[in-house]
Amino acid sequence: MLNSLKKAFSTQEEGTVNNGKKGDISRETSARLYEKAKQYFPGGVNSPVRAFKSVYGTPLFIERGDGCFIWDADGNQFIDFCCSWGPLILGHNHPKIREKVVKTMENGLSFGAPTRLENELAELILKNNKYLQKIRFVSSGTEAVMSAIRLARGYTRKDKIIKFEGCYHGHSDSLLVKAGSGLVTFGETSSAGVPRAFADETIVIPLNDQQAITEAFAQFSGQIAAVIIEGVPANNGLLLQDREYIHFLRTITRENEALLIFDEVITGFRLGFGGAAAYYEVQPDIVTYGKIIGGGMPVGAYGASDELMSHISPDGGVYQAGTLSGNPVAMAAGIAQLTELKNSGFYKSLHTKTDEFVAAIQRYATAKNYKCRIFSVGSIFWFAFTDKTSIKAAGDIDPSSMELYKVFHRELLNRGVYLGPSGYEVGFVSAAHSKMELEKTKRAVFESLDEVFRPNK
Numbered sequence: 001m002l003n004s005l006k007k008a009f010s011t012q013e014e015g016t017v018n019n020g021k022k023g024d025i026s027r028e029t030s031a032r033l034y035e036k037a038k039q040y041f042p043g044g045v046n047s048p049v050r051a052f053k054s055v056y057g058t059p060l061f062i063e064r065g066d067g068c069f070i071w072d073a074d075g076n077q078f079i080d081f082c083c084s085w086g087p088l089i090l091g092h093n094h095p096k097i098r099e100k101v102v103k104t105m106e107n108g109l110s111f112g113a114p115t116r117l118e119n120e121l122a123e124l125i126l127k128n129n130k131y132l133q134k135i136r137f138v139s140s141g142t143e144a145v146m147s148a149i150r151l152a153r154g155y156t157r158k159d160k161i162i163k164f165e166g167c168y169h170g171h172s173d174s175l176l177v178k179a180g181s182g183l184v185t186f187g188e189t190s191s192a193g194v195p196r197a198f199a200d201e202t203i204v205i206p207l208n209d210q211q212a213i214t215e216a217f218a219q220f221s222g223q224i225a226a227v228i229i230e231g232v233p234a235n236n237g238l239l240l241q242d243r244e245y246i247h248f249l250r251t252i253t254r255e256n257e258a259l260l261i262f263d264e265v266i267t268g269f270r271l272g273f274g275g276a277a278a279y280y281e282v283q284p285d286i287v288t289y290g291k292i293i294g295g296g297m298p299v300g301a302y303g304a305s306d307e308l309m310s311h312i313s314p315d316g317g318v319y320q321a322g323t324l325s326g327n328p329v330a331m332a333a334g335i336a337q338l339t340e341l342k343n344s345g346f347y348k349s350l351h352t353k354t355d356e357f358v359a360a361i362q363r364y365a366t367a368k369n370y371k372c373r374i375f376s377v378g379s380i381f382w383f384a385f386t387d388k389t390s391i392k393a394a395g396d397i398d399p400s401s402m403e404l405y406k407v408f409h410r411e412l413l414n415r416g417v418y419l420g421p422s423g424y425e426v427g428f429v430s431a432a433h434s435k436m437e438l439e440k441t442k443r444a445v446f447e448s449l450d451e452v453f454r455p456n457k
């Protein structure tokens with residue numbers, strides 16, 4: 001999403017329908033809807049990456065989803081690996097979620113007063129996650145992270161935060177900041193409209209680099225409220241960190257009386273019920289959630305120890321509120337989804353399935369000598385057109401490799417496989433992707449790779 005943000009602001013020409021290539025699926029209805037949408041929304045969309053600026057053609061308008069499939073407005077069917085950017089770990093239109101949502105809706109949509117459903121979802125999370133004692137529900141990942149940062153600042157009475165180049169944490173002002181020049185610098189805003197003074201409070205450093213963060217703490221001694229990192233950075237490629245580095249972050253933040261925030265908007269309930277905290281066996285000070293927690297409805301959350309959370313209003317002085325926070329219909333979807341995830345063996349089977357899928361594709365690419373690696377953790381995967389065996393920081397990604405992704409993306413769409421419309425985006429396997437569909441996908445991937453690497457194309 002990080003790079004899609006940049007892409008959406010670039011002046012790249014509008015994608016033309018199909019690029020006129022023979023054998024392309026029909027996107028006529030989608031193209032017509034997109035023309036209309038452009039009259040209503042900036043760039044024709046309500047979130048920039050959806051505009052297909054970094055791949056061929058116009059965005060597909062989706063009519064419906066079921067299991068691992070989606071259908072577009074032209075009637076094309078796809079096996080979907082975007083899964084609404086991660087929330088749909090059970091696939092589309094899961095009967096248990098649908099039924100609970102419909103039943104809840106029959107009692108009204110919103111009350112702005114407490115309901116028992118909030119207790120139920122909180123209990124489900126807190127009883128099964130030893131890293132949190134209290135939680136607060138909000139309505140998006142952005143809101144969760146923004147609130148976590150405010151809590152960190154309010155609690156420590158310090159203003160500066162450290163974030164990493166290549167991590168995305170939603171679109172709040174403090175976090176729309178990218179690295180300046182030099183190893184340890186004040187950030188530069190990555191969006192117009194973010195005040196310079198805000199960017200000055202955010203220090204941006206490279207991932208997986210112990211020296212950089214050591215220098216940052218030395219340079220801004222006594223001023224750092226928190227270090228924020230994605231559980232596993234997965235918004236700018238999949239940047240798998242050394243386990244040792246994550247533990248180092250825990251140590252250095254403690255030494256400097258700064259909080260460690262795990263942004264688990266993707267990894268929460270994805271790597272396992274305990275997210276990245278359990279995966280690394282690290283106790284963060286604050287954890288943020290989004291995506292999976294709402295089962296496809298707009299839900300975010302942040303949680304921490306009783307002690308920290310007692311600083312949130314009305315108990316404490318850190319203000320945070322929401323008209324639709326804890327919305328009953330959204331809570332119902334979250335409860336139904338998380339209940340399924342608790343079934344024994346859920347993650348094991350999802351991860352095994354993904355591992356086999358990824359390994360088969362890597363074997364094919366390697367056998368053919370294609371410059372392509374597929375990185376993965378749990379049920380998250382990322383295609384990188386590189387011969388590097390590991391990519392741990394944003395700077396390790398070659399931007400020119402994205403040209404190959406563009407071709408790959410088009411060829412996969414033509415073969416009924418839907419990936420996110422940018423080479424910086426990861427893909428997700430859901431519980432609804434059966435062996436049969438994964439086999440079909442493998443064949444589509446093999447053929448598409450052959451097209452990408454066909455000589456003299």
Ligand SMILES: *Cc1c(COP(=O)(O)O)cnc(C)c1O
Nearest residue numbers: 140141142168169170265266290
């Ligand atoms: C998606 C995402 C966000 C933002 O969540 P929204 O619901 O889109 O506001 C924040 N952090 C991470 C790690 C994300 O992947």
